[in-house]
Structures are given as C-alpha cells and as structure tokens.
Amino acid sequence: MPYLVALLLHCLPLAMGQYDICKSWVTTDDGPSWEFYACQPKAMRMKDYVTVRVDPAGITCGDPPERFCTHENPYLCSDECDASNPDLAHPPKLMFDTEDEGLATYWQSVTWRRYPEPLLANITLSWNKSIELTDDIVITFEYGRPTIMMLEKSLDNGRTWHPYQYYADDCMEAFSMPARRVRDLSTTSANRVLCTEEYSRWAGSKKEKNVRFEVRDRFAIFAGPDLKNMDNLYTRLESAKGLKDFFTVTDLRMRLLRPALGGTYVQRENLYKYFYAVSNIEVTGRCKCNLHANLCTFREGSLQCECEHNTTGQDCGKCKKNFRSRSWRAGSYLPLPNGSPNACAAAGSAFGTSSKISKLVRLKADSSPVAPIEAFEDCECYGHSNRCSYIDFLNVVTCVSCKHNTRGQHCQHCRLGFYRNSSAELDDENVCIECNCNQIGSVHDRCNETGYCECKEGATGPKCDDCLPNYYWRQGCFPNVCDDELLLCQNGGTCYQNQRCLCPAGFKGVLCQQSRCDADRKDCDGAPGARPGLGPLLLGALALQLPGWVDL
Numbered sequence: 001m002p003y004l005v006a007l008l009l010h011c012l013p014l015a016m017g018q019y020d021i022c023k024s025w026v027t028t029d030d031g032p033s034w035e036f037y038a039c040q041p042k043a044m045r046m047k048d049y050v051t052v053r054v055d056p057a058g059i060t061c062g063d064p065p066e067r068f069c070t071h072e073n074p075y076l077c078s079d080e081c082d083a084s085n086p087d088l089a090h091p092p093k094l095m096f097d098t099e100d101e102g103l104a105t106y107w108q109s110v111t112w113r114r115y116p117e118p119l120l121a122n123i124t125l126s127w128n129k130s131i132e133l134t135d136d137i138v139i140t141f142e143y144g145r146p147t148i149m150m151l152e153k154s155l156d157n158g159r160t161w162h163p164y165q166y167y168a169d170d171c172m173e174a175f176s177m178p179a180r181r182v183r184d185l186s187t188t189s190a191n192r193v194l195c196t197e198e199y200s201r202w203a204g205s206k207k208e209k210n211v212r213f214e215v216r217d218r219f220a221i222f223a224g225p226d227l228k229n230m231d232n233l234y235t236r237l238e239s240a241k242g243l244k245d246f247f248t249v250t251d252l253r254m255r256l257l258r259p260a261l262g263g264t265y266v267q268r269e270n271l272y273k274y275f276y277a278v279s280n281i282e283v284t285g286r287c288k289c290n291l292h293a294n295l296c297t298f299r300e301g302s303l304q305c306e307c308e309h310n311t312t313g314q315d316c317g318k319c320k321k322n323f324r325s326r327s328w329r330a331g332s333y334l335p336l337p338n339g340s341p342n343a344c345a346a347a348g349s350a351f352g353t354s355s356k357i358s359k360l361v362r363l364k365a366d367s368s369p370v371a372p373i374e375a376f377e378d379c380e381c382y383g384h385s386n387r388c389s390y391i392d393f394l395n396v397v398t399c400v401s402c403k404h405n406t407r408g409q410h411c412q413h414c415r416l417g418f419y420r421n422s423s424a425e426l427d428d429e430n431v432c433i434e435c436n437c438n439q440i441g442s443v444h445d446r447c448n449e450t451g452y453c454e455c456k457e458g459a460t461g462p463k464c465d466d467c468l469p470n471y472y473w474r475q476g477c478f479p480n481v482c483d484d485e486l487l488l489c490q491n492g493g494t495c496y497q498n499q500r501c502l503c504p505a506g507f508k509g510v511l512c513q514q515s516r517c518d519a520d521r522k523d524c525d526g527a528p529g530a531r532p533g534l535g536p537l538l539l540g541a542l543a544l545q546l547p548g549w550v551d552l
C-alpha cells in the first residue's frame with residue numbers, strides 16, 4: 001500500500017489537472033455557449049501499445065538451444081535457453097509483459113560465442129503515432145547492463161533516426177565524448193544529446209539493473225526538483241525552440257553495442273556469460289495531439305487522438321474539411337492556466353475580424369513607412385497559406401505565398417496554367433490541377449474551367465495533342481498533302497504518312513500528277529513509264545532512295 005501511494009504521488013504532477021478538458025458549457029451575459037481550451041490526453045504506459053522488432057535476425061537465444069551462465073556463477077553454465085520450450089524461451093514480448101511478484105521474465109540474446117566480432121543487437125519500438133514523453137524511459141537489464149549502448153529516436157515513423165543518448169562505462173573511449181550528467185544541464189542546454197557513464201558501471205548484476213533516459217531531470221530544470229512549477233515548464237515548452245520536439249518520438253531504438261563484462265576484461269575462455277537480457281522497457285508518455293484532444297484511443301492497431309476544435313488527423317494536425325478558412329495551428333499552453341485552443345474555423349464564419357484589424361493597425365504603426373506590406377498571422381487563405389499582408393494603399397488584407405498552385409486575395413483562385421478541380425473543396429490541397437497543354441499544339445499554357453486548352457489551327461483534344469481530321473502531326477498539326485480519299489496520289493504514286501506522294505519514276509509533282517516527259521523532253525526518249533505490276537511500295541522505296549531519273 002505505501003508503494004501504491006508513492007507511485008500515485010510520483011505521477012501526480014504530470015497526470016493531474018492542467019489542460020485536461022477541451023471545452024466547457026458556460027453561461028455568460030449573452031447566454032450559454034461553449035468555451036474552448038488547449039487540452040491534452042493523460043499520460044499512459046506506452047509499452048502496452050508498442051510494436052517491437054529485434055535485429056539482427058537470429059539474435060534471440062534458443063534457436064538452436066544453448067547454454068549460458070552468469071557473472072555471479074561463471075563456471076556453472078547449466079542455464080538453458082530453448083525457443084521451442086515455453087519455460088525456457090526468451091522472446092521479445094517478455095520485455096513488455098507485467099512482471100509477477102519476484103519473477104522476472106525477459107528477452108535474451110545469444111551469447112558472445114563469436115568474440116571478438118562485436119555482439120550487436122537493436123531493439124526498435126514503434127508506435128506509429130507521435131508520443132510526448134512525460135517520464136523517464138527505464139530499461140531493465142537482468143544479468144548486468146550493457147557497457148556500451150546508444151538510444152536513438154525517430155520522429156517520422158522510422159524514416160530518419162537521431163541519437164537520443166549515449167551510454168558507456170567510458171564515454172571518451174566508446175564515443176569520443178566527454179561524460180556528462182543530465183542533472184548538470186542548464187535551461188539553455190536542456191535538450192542536449194549527451195553521453196553518460198551513470199548507467200553502465202558494473203555494480204553486480206542484481207543491484208543496479210536500470211538504464212534511464214532522464215525525462216524528469218530535464219523537466220526539473222524548468223519545473224524545479226519536485227516538478228512543482230509545471231507552469232514554468234509549460235511556458236518554456238511553448239517558447240523554447242525545439243524543446244517540445246526533443247521529448248516527442250514515434251519510435252525508439254536501443255542499440256546494444258557491448259554487453260556487461262562483470263567489471264573486468266573479456267574472458268575469452270568463458271563467453272557463455274556475455275549476453276543481453278532485458279526484462280522491461282517502461283515508456284511513459286501521452287499521445288501528441290497538438291493540444292486539440294484530451295482523449296487518445298487504440299483503434300485498428302494504432303493510437304489515435306480524438307480530435308476536438310474541428311481538427312482531424314492522427315495528431316489533430318490539420319483542420320477538418322470545411323473548417324480551413326483559417327490556417328491550422330497547434331493549441332498553445334499559453335496563456336496560463338487554460339492555454340489557447342487555436343481552433344479551426346468554418347469557411348465563411350466570422351472570426352476575429354476586428355481584432356485582426358487592430359493588430360494590423362498596430363503593425364502599421366510600428367513599421368517603417370517604406371514597407372508597403374507587413375506579414376501577420378491569422379488570415380483567411382483556405383489553408384493554402386498562413387501568411388497575410390496588409391496592402392496599405394488598397395486597405396486590404398491579402399494572403400501571400402499561396403501554396404498548392406493557388407492565388408488570389410484568399411488563395412481562392414488557381415494559378416495561371418491550372419484549373420479548378422471540381423470534385424475538390426476550396427480548401428483541398430488538390431484544388432488546382434495543372435492544365436498540361438501540349439506546348440506545340442496549344443496557343444498558350446492556360447485552359448478553361450474544365451481543363452480544355454486553346455488549340456492552334458489543326459490541333460484538337462483537351463490538351464491539343466491531337467490533330468483534326470485531314471491534318472497530320474509533325475511538331476504540330478499540318479494539313480494533309482495526300483490521303484486515301486480526296487487528295488489521292490496520281491499515276492500509281494503512294495501517300496507517305498499524309499505528308500507527300502512517293503512518285504513512280506517518270507512522274508513528279510505534289511500528287512505525282514506531272515509526267516517528267518512533259519517537263520523535260522530531252523530525258524523523255526526511252527524513259528519507261530510506270531510499269532504495271534510493280535508494287536507501289538517498291539516504287540515508293542526506290543523513289544525514296546534514288547530521287548531523280550531511274551532507268552529500270
């Protein structure tokens with residue numbers, strides 16, 4: 001029982017009270033209405049929602065079965081790991097189960113038989129969800145803590161990884177880093193990645209089993225030793241660049257680089273006592289919901305924020321459809337104590353117009369007289385921009401740097417060369433589609449509202465990449481010279497790709513309509529005419545190769 005109380009007290013500052021409701025029904029002079037607040041879910045035991053992966057393949061002991069011993073009993077190597085026997089198997093899931101009183105269950109690696117090849121193992125934890133750490137990560141090693149190890153984190157579901165903390169019995173030797181302690185960090189270095197020697201010393205394998213990533217000590221830099229001054233922490237999280245992200249992860253990876261050595265050098269004659277064994281990995285944190293949700297549920301195999309404030313997405317990271325007239329923003333812990341919800345607003349709803357103008361006026365007054373525009377936040381751009389400018393001489397507020405190929409005062413039009421996607425809402429990222437007009441076939445690269453380009457003479461099709469009947473394509477559309485119907489080649493000539501007639505020897509002209517004899521009497525004697533029976537194809541081919549007079 002005293003243990004339970006201690007546990008509760010331990011959790012109190014982080015679990016209780018602040019930012020736990022998103023809205024409440026209040027009565028004001030104008031009648032009852034909703035009031036909205038910044039809100040976040042409770043901290044949870046994150047190991048219950050994790051997916052684990054242990055690398056490399058074959059690093060888990062027991063397949064084939066093998067013997068091992070411990071540093072305490074180095075010559076009694078009768079312990080056995082056997083993956084096919086539930087009583088003797090040590091699969092990865094035993095790092096996340098609930099420990100029964102006294103009896104630890106643990107994942108165990110193979111032994112260091114292959115020394116001096118290093119014994120390397122990666123334990124990768126994935127949540128498929130951003131998590132904000134609220135308490136220390138505690139990794140419990142049975143049979144001794146690694147003498148070299150590294151903790152890494154990912155913020156993008158494992159695509160990129162960053163060092164989080166280095167652990168070694170000798171930081172200089174292992175990582176060429178000086179040893180530091182989190183307790184010695186200051187307000188400006190609270191998010192420093194450091195190497196610590198505190199959790200790698202040999203202290204007897206049963207005595208000090210835990211390796212920590214110290215979240216509380218880092219919080220304490222701002223909130224005081226007992227985390228009593230959480231207001232200060234929340235203020236700093238809001239204002240110090242990168243501080244919030246430092247405590248945010250989607251994945252964690254423990255890179256085990258050298259096992260416990262029992263306080264001495266590696267004894268090659270008994271490598272059965274070197275291995276890793278992890279009985280528990282405790283990760284306490286809350287779903288990151290950008291201060292737009294106070295509930296996070298496990299659905300379809302993943303944690304999901306139950307978004308309020310008309311936001312949506314796994315982390316409430318965007319505005320709901322039809323609520324994007326104001327650009328999305330995370331909620332803020334400030335001002336204390338309830339924070340700002342920074343809710344999304346419906347298109348067309350009136351929001352903050354008057355305060356916006358007064359803000360502008362203030363901005364104007366502060367700025368130099370030559371600057372015609374001033375940037376400010378909180379503008380109506382259908383989610384395609386989060387910056388607006390005030391144009392002094394027109395007295396209008398207009399969006400700047402509209403994204404997604406939009407333009408206009410509210411990013412409500414498509415850029416030239418793009419047209420409106422009729423199946424997309426105005427606040428959709430896909431609202432503007434590229435015209436894609438054929439550069440040769442079209443007059444310019446603009447198109448009408450249904451995506452039709454304006455074609456040059458002879459060209460057709462929505463993108464002007466086809467030719468009208470009686471035109472042929474060759475770097476543009478040109479009228480046919482010959483064809484099989486009206487513009488027939490004469491005197492046995494054949495029409496080559498509608499571009500020209502291939503005339504038999506003795507004839508020339510666009511349609512082979514002219515006899516060479518007519519044109520040049522000298523060459524005429526003995527010149528045979530087109531011989532019936534010779535295929536037009538052959539004639540054509542010859543004519544191509546030997547232009548001019550040919551004696552057949």
Ligand SMILES: *[C@@H]1O[C@H](CO)[C@@H](O)[C@H](O)[C@H]1NC(C)=O
Pocket residue numbers: 055056120121122152161253255
């Ligand atoms: C562990 O992960 C790191 C990247 O974080 C990778 O470079 C290394 O090869 C992995 N080690 C093993 C044994 O899989």
Ligand SMILES: *[C@@H]1O[C@H](CO)[C@@H](O)[C@H](O)[C@H]1NC(C)=O
Pocket residue numbers: 128301302304314
């Ligand atoms: C990760 O979460 C997203 C959103 O909930 C889901 O669509 C996706 O299938 C999940 N991926 C995995 C590998 O579980």
Ligand SMILES: *[C@@H]1O[C@H](CO)[C@@H](O)[C@H](O)[C@H]1NC(C)=O
Pocket residue numbers: 034036308309310343344345
């Ligand atoms: C969200 O939209 C609904 C209408 O669907 C509205 O009643 C509610 O007040 C909005 N909430 C916020 C926080 O703006």
Ligand SMILES: *[C@@H]1O[C@H](CO)[C@@H](O)[C@H](O)[C@H]1NC(C)=O
Pocket residue numbers: 421422423424425428430431433
């Ligand atoms: C038009 O918008 C819809 C809805 O967002 C999208 O699914 C579709 O891909 C868009 N069409 C094009 C051609 O981009």
Ligand SMILES: *[C@@H]1O[C@H](CO)[C@@H](O)[C@H](O)[C@H]1NC(C)=O
Pocket residue numbers: 448449450451452
């Ligand atoms: C766009 O141009 C095509 C072809 O000229 C035409 O059929 C269509 O009606 C035009 N659409 C609009 C909205 O003008």
Ligand SMILES: [Ca+2]
Pocket residue numbers: 094095096097098099104105106278279280
């Ligand atoms: Ca366990």
